Amino acid sequence: xxxxxxxxxxxxxxxxxxxxxxxxxxxxxxxxxxxxxxxxxxxxxxxxxxxxxxxxxxxxxxxxxxxxxxxxxxxxxxxxxxxxxxxxxxxxxxxxxxxxxxxxxxxxxxxxxxxxxxxxxxxxxxxxxxxxxxxxxxxxxxxxxxxxxxxxxxxxxxxxxxxxxxxxxxxxxxxxxxxxxxxxxxxxxxxxxxxxxxxxxxxxxxxxxxxxxxxxxxxxxxxxxxxxxxxxxxxxxxxxxxxxxxxxxxxxxxxxxxxxxxxxxxxxxxxxxxxxxxxxxxxxxxxxxxxxxxxxxxxxxxxxxxxxxxxxxxxxxxxxxxxxxxxxxx
Amino acid sequence: xxxxxxxxxxxxxxxxxxxxxxxxxxxxxxxxxxxxxxxxxxxxxxxxxxxxxxxxxxxxxxxxxxxxxxxxxxxxxxxxxxxxxxxxxxxxxxxxxxxxxxxxxxxxxxxxxxxxxxxxxxxxxxxxxxxxxxxxxxxxxxxxxxxxxxxxxxxxxxxxxxxxxxxxxxxxxxxxxxxxxxxxxxxxxxxxxxxxxxxxxxxxxxxxxxxxxxxxxxxxxxxxxxxxxxxxxxxxxxxxxxxxxxxxxxxxxxxxxxxxxxxxxxxxxxxxxxxxxxxxxxxxxxxxxxxxxxxxxxxxxxxxxxxxxxxxxxxxxxxxxxxxxxxxxx
Numbered sequence: 001x002x003x004x005x006x007x008x009x010x011x012x013x014x015x016x017x018x019x020x021x022x023x024x025x026x027x028x029x030x031x032x033x034x035x036x037x038x039x040x041x042x043x044x045x046x047x048x049x050x051x052x053x054x055x056x057x058x059x060x061x062x063x064x065x066x067x068x069x070x071x072x073x074x075x076x077x078x079x080x081x082x083x084x085x086x087x088x089x090x091x092x093x094x095x096x097x098x099x100x101x102x103x104x105x106x107x108x109x110x111x112x113x114x115x116x117x118x119x120x121x122x123x124x125x126x127x128x129x130x131x132x133x134x135x136x137x138x139x140x141x142x143x144x145x146x147x148x149x150x151x152x153x154x155x156x157x158x159x160x161x162x163x164x165x166x167x168x169x170x171x172x173x174x175x176x177x178x179x180x181x182x183x184x185x186x187x188x189x190x191x192x193x194x195x196x197x198x199x200x201x202x203x204x205x206x207x208x209x210x211x212x213x214x215x216x217x218x219x220x221x222x223x224x225x226x227x228x229x230x231x232x233x234x235x236x237x238x239x240x241x242x243x244x245x246x247x248x249x250x251x252x253x254x255x256x257x258x259x260x261x262x263x264x265x266x267x268x269x270x271x272x273x274x275x276x277x278x279x280x281x282x283x284x285x286x287x288x289x290x291x292x293x294x295x296x297x298x299x300x301x302x303x304x305x306x307x308x309x310x311x312x313x314x315x316x317x318x319x320x321x322x323x324x325x326x327x328x329x330x
Numbered sequence: 331x332x333x334x335x336x337x338x339x340x341x342x343x344x345x346x347x348x349x350x351x352x353x354x355x356x357x358x359x360x361x362x363x364x365x366x367x368x369x370x371x372x373x374x375x376x377x378x379x380x381x382x383x384x385x386x387x388x389x390x391x392x393x394x395x396x397x398x399x400x401x402x403x404x405x406x407x408x409x410x411x412x413x414x415x416x417x418x419x420x421x422x423x424x425x426x427x428x429x430x431x432x433x434x435x436x437x438x439x440x441x442x443x444x445x446x447x448x449x450x451x452x453x454x455x456x457x458x459x460x461x462x463x464x465x466x467x468x469x470x471x472x473x474x475x476x477x478x479x480x481x482x483x484x485x486x487x488x489x490x491x492x493x494x495x496x497x498x499x500x501x502x503x504x505x506x507x508x509x510x511x512x513x514x515x516x517x518x519x520x521x522x523x524x525x526x527x528x529x530x531x532x533x534x535x536x537x538x539x540x541x542x543x544x545x546x547x548x549x550x551x552x553x554x555x556x557x558x559x560x561x562x563x564x565x566x567x568x569x570x571x572x573x574x575x576x577x578x579x580x581x582x583x584x585x586x587x588x589x590x591x592x593x594x595x596x597x598x599x600x601x602x603x604x605x606x607x608x609x610x611x612x613x614x615x616x617x618x619x620x621x622x623x624x625x626x627x628x629x630x631x632x633x634x635x636x637x638x639x640x641x642x643x644x645x646x647x648x649x650x651x652x653x654x655x656x657x658x659x660x
Contacts, residue, residue: 058593059564221588234389240592254584258551262570262600263388270592 001028004306005068006097012053015248015317020053021069021310029102030079037079037102040095043306043327044072044121045313046155047219048272050247059272069097072126074117075329085110092120097309099329115291122155122324123296124287130273131159132283134217134239136167137276138269143168145214148205148231150224152193153180155324156241158298159287160217161190166295169215172208174224176319183322187297196224205231212236220245222253229257229266238268248317299323331358334636335398336427342383345578345647350383351399351640359432360409367409367432370425373636373657374402374451375643376485377549378602380577389602399427402456404447405659415440422450427639429659445621452485452654453626454617460603461489462613464547464569466497467606468599473498475544478535478561480554482523483510485654486571488628489617490547491520496625499545502538504554506649513652517627526554535561542566550575552583559587562594570600578647629653 002025009022031037052063052070063070073095077085082105085091091108095101111120122128134156141147147164151157152173161171161184173184173193181193192208194201205227212233218225221243232238246252261268290296301321303312309327316325332355339352361367382393382400393400403425407415412435415421421438425431441450452458464486471477477494481487482503491501491514503514503523511523522538524531535557542563548555551573562568576582591598620626631651633642639657646655 057560059595221592225588230387243589243592246589252586252589254586255588256582256584258555258585258588259573259576259582261598262551262573262602265389265600265602265605267600268591268598270595270597272592272595275595 002026003028003098003100005099006306006309007066008053008063008069009065011055011062011065012248014250016050016053016314018310023307028100031081031102033081034104034106035081035102036077036085036091036105036108037100038073038075038091038093038095038108039078039100040073040075040098040329042074042118042121043097043309043329044074044126045309045316045325045327046072046127047242047244047247047317049313050317070094071096072121073101074111074120080105090117092125097306099306118300118302118324118326119291121326122300123159123298124284124291126273127155127324128159128287129280129283130241131156131163131217132287133273133276133279134241134271135160135163135215136283137279138239138267138271139215139217139237141167141169141215144170146170146172146209146211147215147217148172148174148209148213148228149217149219150174150196150228151219151242151244151319152184152188152190153322154219155298157217157219158184158188158323159296161188162290162296163286164215165189165191166290172213174205174220174228180322183299187299189297196220202227215239217241218243222246226253226255226257229255229260232260232264232266234264236264236266238266240268240270244317301325303327305329332356333358333428333430335429336636336639337396338383338393338399339395341385341392341395342578344580346380346383346644348640353637358430361411361432363411364434364436365411365432366407366415366421366435366438367430368403368405368421368423368425368438369408369430370403370405370428370659372404372448372451373427373639373659374404374456375639375646375655375657376402376457377572377574377577377647379643380647400424401426402451403431404441404450410435420447422455427636429636448630448632448654448656449621451656452630453489453628454614454621456603457485457654458489458617459610459613460571461486461493461547462617463603463606463609464571464601465490465493465545466613467609468569468597468601469545469547469567471497471499471545474500476500476502476539476541477545477547478502478504478539478543478558479547479549480504480526480558481549481572481574481649482514482518482520483652484549485628487547487549488514488518488653489626491518492620492626494545495519496620502543504535504550504558510652513629517629519627526550532557545569547571548573552576556583556585556587559585559590562590562596564594566594566596568596568598570598574647631655633657635659
């Protein structure tokens with residue numbers, strides 16, 4: 001039985017392309033004691049992967065060249081050498097860009113088979129917990145406050161706004177284009193959404209946040225960040241989750257409104273979800289309750305087949321996806 | 331008896347000049363019940379005053395035109411209509427740029443006559459408490475960590491470094507020129523100091539912080555901030571106290587290394603000391619103990635006579651002072 005894998009072949013400079021990746025066929029591996037073999041059903045594509053492809057200083061070691069690309073996966077146990085997991089169990093892990101993977105049973109999370117498996121790569125997985133840690137622990141919105149989130153139609157942003165609403169805050173999204181904005185206010189139930197591509201972004205943001213901004217959950221950085229900073233209220237909080245506008249920039253954007261941090265006594269805090277493993281159980285409980293109550297909506301954009309993962313990844317970096325970007329490997 | 335006062339005559343655009351101020355002579359006022367008349371011995375000149383001269387959005391209402399310029403003062407009660415203060419008592423308050431002032435007794439702090447009065451405008455006053463709140467409450471340096479502070483030879487910066495040392499941290503200053511750097515490492519006892527005017531600032535900062543930077547107490551913003559950000563260690567803290575490099579800029583500087591906040595999961599927090607009145611008693615106790623133990627040194631730069639206050643103020647904005655900038659009004 002053969003296993004298709006995608007390796008990192010070369011580090012990109014600027015926007016990545018197909019030459020960064022190489023598809024290979026290998027033998028499906030055999031689990032050792034304490035391990036299981038998983039057939040991956042879904043691969044998650046996430047912005048952080050762009051950072052790992054580079055060898056610039058980052059919060060994690062770079063992805064090694066000629067190794068299977070890192071990535072979150074959800075699948076089914078097809079062979080087990082661990083008493084804790086049985087064939088047929090559904091598991092979530094970090095098996096990377098490949099159809100099959102072997103992992104220690106301890107490194108996998110067994111999930112509820114009555115919930116659609118792909119949700120564990122989105123609102124009920126890493127993106128959901130990311131939204132929770134940034135919004136609840138750093139942003140800490142109070143009832144009636146205004147929460148703004150960029151990349152609002154994405155996997156993290158869509159959960160941020162819905163969590164904010166469920167906690168009594170006002171949710172304002174920033175997204176790219178009228179279709180995404182309609183999705184954010186319609187399907188996701190945000191109070192407002194502004195299009196960052198609009199030439200009157202500044203005015204539209206002001207009109208959508210008449211009481212100013214108390215929490216800005218930043219996924220994008222750059223000019224959008226610079227536009228939101230002057231709207232911040234006194235003692236506002238800015239969880240910095242991503243800077244996707246900068247990941248492919250060869251020259252970094254200069255943030256001109258930094259002075260607002262002093263004038264409004266703002267707290268700006270960068271975070272990554274894997275620093276906060278102790279928060280996952282509580283986050284997943286709240287997200288699970290919210291999902292069960294119908295308060296956690298979101299579409300998925302699904303590419304079919306591992307060989308289409310690179311193109312889907314490039315599209316996600318350009319914002320072509322609506323909601324969570326997945327690859328269906330079945 | 332006449333009272334010399336300096337009023338704000340016009341709002342500056344860019345760097346202020348003498349036309350922004352107007353000197354007037356008025357009658358010395360008479361205190362009402364609950365008030366005292368103070369003869370000011372010292373006027374404090376501080377960077378925040380530049381912000382108040384402008385009517386751009388800031389954390390405080392702008393200084394009104396044609397009113398006495400705001401400012402911290404230390405002096406002696408010369409007439410009292412309040413049982414809590416007697417003639418001859420030494421008091422600190424906010425009586426502004428004038429020789430005499432009337433204030434409610436409640437708005438004045440009676441101070442220890444055995445301590446040089448001017449210290450209550452520096453290390454044992456607002457600048458000292460500013461250093462304390464930013465360093466201890468936001469920066470929270472642990473023993474052995476590295477604290478970097480800009481404007482290290484100034485009233486706030488000099489206390490930041492000495493407080494950091496007293497708490498077991500390594501103190502690295504950034505100051506303008508070799509003389510200031512020699513003062514910072516010599517008289518103030520910092521472990522190192524780098525000259526921000528040096529063309530090799532980046533390399534010198536790296537050499538002075540071989541273990542990276544855990545706390546950056548920022549008084550200046552701009553290119554110095556941009557140079558320190560990439561040196562920050564994981565989970566570093568950046569109290570933002572001032573952005574003096576920007577106060578006279580007509581075009582704001584664009585901060586290019588903002589990405590370090592995410593990569594190193596940094597907390598950046600703007601603050602002003604008057605938001606933290608509840609911290610003053612504890613701060614003043616620790617600063618008083620440190621001063622009594624000889625651990626709180628610092629020079630003063632003193633202009634003589636109120637009419638010289640504007641020139642001294644311009645000089646301070648250009649960094650011509652060493653330590654606390656005062657005007658002697660006696």
